[in-house]
Amino acid sequence: MPELRHDPVQKRWVIIATERAKRPFDFTRGNDAPQSGKCPFCDGNEFATPPEIAAFRDKNAPNGPNWKVRVVPNKYPALRIEGDLERAAAGQYDRMNGIGAHEVIIETPEHDKDISDLPIDHIACILTMYRTRLLDLQRDSRFRYILIFRNHGAAAGASLEHPHSQIIATPVTPRTVAMELQSARAHYQLKERCIFCDIITEELREHSRIVSADDDFVTWCPYASRFPFEMMLAPRRHSHDFAAMDDAQILRLARHLREVILRMKESLDDPPYNFLLHTAPSFQVKNARVGYWTTIEHDWHWHFEILPRLTKTAGFEWGTGFYINPTKPEDAAQYMRDVRLK
Amino acid sequence: MPELRHDPVQKRWVIIATERAKRPFDFTRGNDAPQSGKCPFCDGNEFATPPEIAAFRDKNAPNGPNWKVRVVPNKYPALRIEGDLERAAAGQYDRMNGIGAHEVIIETPEHDKDISDLPIDHIACILTMYRTRLLDLQRDSRFRYILIFRNHGAAAGASLEHPHSQIIATPVTPRTVAMELQSARAHYQLKERCIFCDIITEELREHSRIVSADDDFVTWCPYASRFPFEMMLAPRRHSHDFAAMDDAQILRLARHLREVILRMKESLDDPPYNFLLHTAPSFQVKNARVGYWTTIEHDWHWHFEILPRLTKTAGFEWGTGFYINPTKPEDAAQYMRDVRLK
Numbered sequence: 001m002p003e004l005r006h007d008p009v010q011k012r013w014v015i016i017a018t019e020r021a022k023r024p025f026d027f028t029r030g031n032d033a034p035q036s037g038k039c040p041f042c043d044g045n046e047f048a049t050p051p052e053i054a055a056f057r058d059k060n061a062p063n064g065p066n067w068k069v070r071v072v073p074n075k076y077p078a079l080r081i082e083g084d085l086e087r088a089a090a091g092q093y094d095r096m097n098g099i100g101a102h103e104v105i106i107e108t109p110e111h112d113k114d115i116s117d118l119p120i121d122h123i124a125c126i127l128t129m130y131r132t133r134l135l136d137l138q139r140d141s142r143f144r145y146i147l148i149f150r151n152h153g154a155a156a157g158a159s160l161e162h163p164h165s166q167i168i169a170t171p172v173t174p175r176t177v178a179m180e181l182q183s184a185r186a187h188y189q190l191k192e193r194c195i196f197c198d199i200i201t202e203e204l205r206e207h208s209r210i211v212s213a214d215d216d217f218v219t220w221c222p223y224a225s226r227f228p229f230e231m232m233l234a235p236r237r238h239s240h241d242f243a244a245m246d247d248a249q250i251l252r253l254a255r256h257l258r259e260v261i262l263r264m265k266e267s268l269d270d271p272p273y274n275f276l277l278h279t280a281p282s283f284q285v286k287n288a289r290v291g292y293w294t295t296i297e298h299d300w301h302w303h304f305e306i307l308p309r310l311t312k313t314a315g316f317e318w319g320t321g322f323y324i325n326p327t328k329p330e331d332a333a334q335y336m337r338d339v340r341l342k
Numbered sequence: 343m344p345e346l347r348h349d350p351v352q353k354r355w356v357i358i359a360t361e362r363a364k365r366p367f368d369f370t371r372g373n374d375a376p377q378s379g380k381c382p383f384c385d386g387n388e389f390a391t392p393p394e395i396a397a398f399r400d401k402n403a404p405n406g407p408n409w410k411v412r413v414v415p416n417k418y419p420a421l422r423i424e425g426d427l428e429r430a431a432a433g434q435y436d437r438m439n440g441i442g443a444h445e446v447i448i449e450t451p452e453h454d455k456d457i458s459d460l461p462i463d464h465i466a467c468i469l470t471m472y473r474t475r476l477l478d479l480q481r482d483s484r485f486r487y488i489l490i491f492r493n494h495g496a497a498a499g500a501s502l503e504h505p506h507s508q509i510i511a512t513p514v515t516p517r518t519v520a521m522e523l524q525s526a527r528a529h530y531q532l533k534e535r536c537i538f539c540d541i542i543t544e545e546l547r548e549h550s551r552i553v554s555a556d557d558d559f560v561t562w563c564p565y566a567s568r569f570p571f572e573m574m575l576a577p578r579r580h581s582h583d584f585a586a587m588d589d590a591q592i593l594r595l596a597r598h599l600r601e602v603i604l605r606m607k608e609s610l611d612d613p614p615y616n617f618l619l620h621t622a623p624s625f626q627v628k629n630a631r632v633g634y635w636t637t638i639e640h641d642w643h644w645h646f647e648i649l650p651r652l653t654k655t656a657g658f659e660w661g662t663g664f665y666i667n668p669t670k671p672e673d674a675a676q677y678m679r680d681v682r683l684k
Contacts, residue, residue, distance in 0.1 A: 005565055005566035006566055007564065007565070007566035008525065008529075008537065008541070009521075009522050009525045009526065009537060009538070009541075010518070010521060010522065010525070010566075011521060011525060012566065012568070012663065012664075012665075013566070013664055014566040014567065014568055014664070014665050014666075014667055015664065015665065015666045015667065016667050016670055016671075017666050017667065017668050018670060021668060021669065021670070021673075022570060022652075022668040022669050023669070023673070023677070024571075024609045024610050024611075024677055027570065027610060027613065027652040078658075078666045090565070091544050091548065092540060092541070092544055093565045093566070145662070147658060147661045147662055149656075149657030149658055149660075149661050150657060151656045151657050154654075155654070156654070156656060156657070157654040157655065157656025157657065158656075166657070166658070168658055168662075170662070170664065174661075174662030174663055174664045175662070175663035175664065176352070176661065176662050176663035176664075177662065179351075179352060179353060179663075180351050180352065183350065183351045183352070183353060184351065187350075195350065195351060196351070198434060199350070199351075199434070202433050202434055206433065222349065223347055223349070223432070223435045224347035224348055224349035224352075224354065224355070224356040224435070225356065226354070226356055228364060228369065229366075267366045268366050268369060269366075271369065274656060274657035274660055274661075275657065276657045276658075276660060276661035277661075278661065305660070305661070307657075307660055310369040312496075312497070312498070312499040313499065313655060314491075314493045314498060314499025314500075314616060315491030315492060315493050315498070315499065315508070315616035315617065315618045315649075316420075316489060316491055316508070316510055316618075318491075318616055318618060318647070318649055319489050319491050319516075319518065319616075319618035319619075319620065319647070320487070320489055320510075320512070320516030320517070320518050320519065321354065321516055321517035321518035321521075322354075322355055322356070322357065322512065322516045322517065322518075323354075323356050323357065324356075324357045324359050324420045325356055325357065325358050325359065326359050326363060326364040327363065327364050327365070328358055328360060328363070329358075331363075331365070335365070335366055
């Protein structure tokens, strides 16, 4: 059983993932990525994954070929779905069982297509699957947060090449999310305005950091970007919950997302990157529906972070939580705006 | 001039290092590490660095050969020493000039010796130089914190192979340090005990996470380690300020540090790693001397963090601030304890 442990000085939860336990020589030999042709995510190899949780397919039977998007449990999950949390003190420390969900969204049956190579309606299918899984996992009262993220390229932590996203639902609110929520709450209490709405308004007026803006969505390089060419994507109109989007909005998001990923890939020659969705904490969303929390709708504004992995995180960053970014966000935005898309 | 910018949602300062400005193609071509024989840190190549700030040498003239440890300004500094902070609002954001110090401690004239390959009295020289530079930089009232760190191996962010440490003095208290200080203060206020002393006592009693312990220093794998084989090294007796150590203590620290680095290197076949010193915030240390702050001596307990870089940080970590560690700290400590040193 994986374990969650709490650091009393850094106030940080860590997952000790014993199910993928590594001994010293596991780090010193090469990685064990499957050979091509044996990819468990490819069409026809459905037997190589655990049974599917959900899929978009044409009335054919589950776990066979012919699908567009397929969701399976992670074979080596960081957290386990079955069991009780058993929160407990461990001497002066705190621990609980590593309960949560860890799913893989296989984005396409085709091995070599990154998300931005797919047609817009297929990208919309992937985003619709995000919505489906969020709505389902939000019903589990053990989960405090549901993170959807995507690693592209080995340097960004992708261990399998085949295009996929991952979902991890955690039984505690992650520190990064708690910090964002706290800032957004304080801002709303003081000003009765959403902090993200304020930022979007300022960025659109200032314009120098905008990568792309249409009637529904805007993508910009944040003023205090940690990484070169870092981007933030958000809906122009206030909305706390990604899963509240309708199909028409999802289709427009698919078009916008494809464009900004293409701009990044053209500028940087297909860099490794992470992208992640920060939607409202599921605990609050669920309880807002039954009337316990009414402010989450004001406090949060869902967004994607898109992080090209161009620099290495070194001692200074680990020691301070401070980042050194060698590219001005204004310059990065201009490079990406100037890309001529085919 | 580099710039410090503040993120209003994540409450995080970022250094926009315009002096090492990078355009897209700087990331896509290979790195430009100097060829062997042309290393600016090697004996005889002193002309290739900016003039030295300090050195341990036998009465010979500065900036020539024949030295043991040498400190020079970083040629491409993340922060600049000259100028005023000019703190200002930038619309709804906050910024200041990138004022600070960025120095390189060249640990040995020999290109191929890692710190643990050096004799103990030479390691003591390096640690004495840490003390010298801390005491000097603490006098500058613009600085809030001084971080000393070391990157070993390209995967840990080292851009030059020649063994060196770096010092960065920052004009704001870094978020990680502020968080540690806040936890330590709250603990002391509640219990009138140092949180680090409590942890050390518990770790020594529990023993399963101890890597090495002698009369003066103890190294253990933290209960909630973020990374496999992560270690914490601290003095057994309470002490907030690294720079308050005398020569005899520094010599004993050199012996202990050499041993734990050797244990890590033997277990993991010379992994890339970062190590970093968390001594008390210089702002508080300085003001404690003139009587403004009297509690820093209780609140802080200096320590080194030693972080082997074996795993990649991916979307989940960037999205949550949560880490997935595939090796139990108890197992990691045992592997390192079991190493037979020659």
